[in-house]
Amino acid sequence: MDMSSSHWTAADLPAFDGRTVVVTGANSGVGFGTATLLSRAGAHVVLAVRDIGRGNEAARRIGGSNEVRRLDLADQESIREFAGEWAGEIAILVNNAGVAMVPEGRTKDGFEMQFGTNHLGHFALTNRLLPHITDRVVNLASGAHKVGSIDFDDLDYAKSGYSPVKAYGRSKLANLLFTLELERRLRRAGSTVRAMASHPGYAATELGTANRNKFLVGIVHLAGRYLAQTPEKAALPTLFAATQDLPGASYVGPDGRGEMHGYPTLVGRSAQASDVHAAQRLWEVSEELTGVRFGLS
Numbered sequence: 001m002d003m004s005s006s007h008w009t010a011a012d013l014p015a016f017d018g019r020t021v022v023v024t025g026a027n028s029g030v031g032f033g034t035a036t037l038l039s040r041a042g043a044h045v046v047l048a049v050r051d052i053g054r055g056n057e058a059a060r061r062i063g064g065s066n067e068v069r070r071l072d073l074a075d076q077e078s079i080r081e082f083a084g085e086w087a088g089e090i091a092i093l094v095n096n097a098g099v100a101m102v103p104e105g106r107t108k109d110g111f112e113m114q115f116g117t118n119h120l121g122h123f124a125l126t127n128r129l130l131p132h133i134t135d136r137v138v139n140l141a142s143g144a145h146k147v148g149s150i151d152f153d154d155l156d157y158a159k160s161g162y163s164p165v166k167a168y169g170r171s172k173l174a175n176l177l178f179t180l181e182l183e184r185r186l187r188r189a190g191s192t193v194r195a196m197a198s199h200p201g202y203a204a205t206e207l208g209t210a211n212r213n214k215f216l217v218g219i220v221h222l223a224g225r226y227l228a229q230t231p232e233k234a235a236l237p238t239l240f241a242a243t244q245d246l247p248g249a250s251y252v253g254p255d256g257r258g259e260m261h262g263y264p265t266l267v268g269r270s271a272q273a274s275d276v277h278a279a280q281r282l283w284e285v286s287e288e289l290t291g292v293r294f295g296l297s
Contacts, residue, residue, distance in 0.1 A: 010037045013243060014243055021035075021038050021091055021242075027054040030140070032231055034096060034239065035047060036062050039062050039065070045065070046069055049070065052070050071125070086129060086132055091133075092133075093138070098171070100114070100168050111156070111289065115174060118174070119171050139176075140198055141269075142168075143199060145176055145272075180276065196242065199251075199267075203231060237252040
């Protein structure tokens with residue numbers, strides 16, 4: 001792959017005929033764009049979604065070979081059921097779903113909602129599905145990881161006080177640390193599977209608008225109409241990470257100013273997101289909280 005190329009598009013996707021891809025949160029936004037482009041490339045796309053009705057409508061619009069399966073990442077039992085019912089190979093798992101900037105809340109298992117969904121949900125799902133995965137795991141992070149920090153003694157903000165922005169940043173930092181440690185464990189296990197991370201830049205989606213002031217949401221949507229990338233354009237970093245010959249734990253985002261728009265390229269991450277000791281500790285804490293261990297051990 002010529003890394004100097006700055007105009008990689010969906011037209012450069014390899015054929016996916018006969019290969020199965022699982023995309024969490026595929027019924028809308030970047031997940032929908034990702035699933036759509038993979039379907040066009042010939043993949044059998046599994047839409048792993050919380051709302052079956054919305055998933056079925058998205059599947060109808062995507063077309064091609066696809067199926068809808070229920071998955072609630074805020075419920076460890078739902079994750080256990082989804083993985084337990086799986087049979088066959090998964091070429092690529094795209095951990096796309098997430099919640100953003102939501103009011104303080106808890107998952108069904110009592111975890112802080114953003115950390116519990118965005119990180120712990122995908123941590124458990126990935127490790128439960130890992131024996132089936134043959135190629136890549138792609139975790140969607142965000143530029144917001146740069147404002148995130150992880151206090152292992154206060155994961156639910158009982159001491160410091162909850163902030164939607166702080167909690168979102170923490171969950172996205174966790175996504176990158178998870179990628180780093182997953183890649184290390186895969187290499188140690190002698191696996192050919194690679195762990196990757198990506199972020200979409202600025203995309204016009206519903207993420208982060210739940211329970212917000214309708215007037216402000218309207219302004220965001222108006223701005224998005226003129227400034228944001230389409231879901232399919234925003235999906236390109238994910239697809240690049242999923243298909244190109246990149247080192248494990250690579251982080252892909254848009255090449256434009258501020259990484260908000262553009263074509264996929266390798267991008268930087270914060271020093272905290274590169275901390276291998278924090279990545280190992282996060283893994284150990286995640287195992288304790290979820291009861292799920294490394295899927296290939």
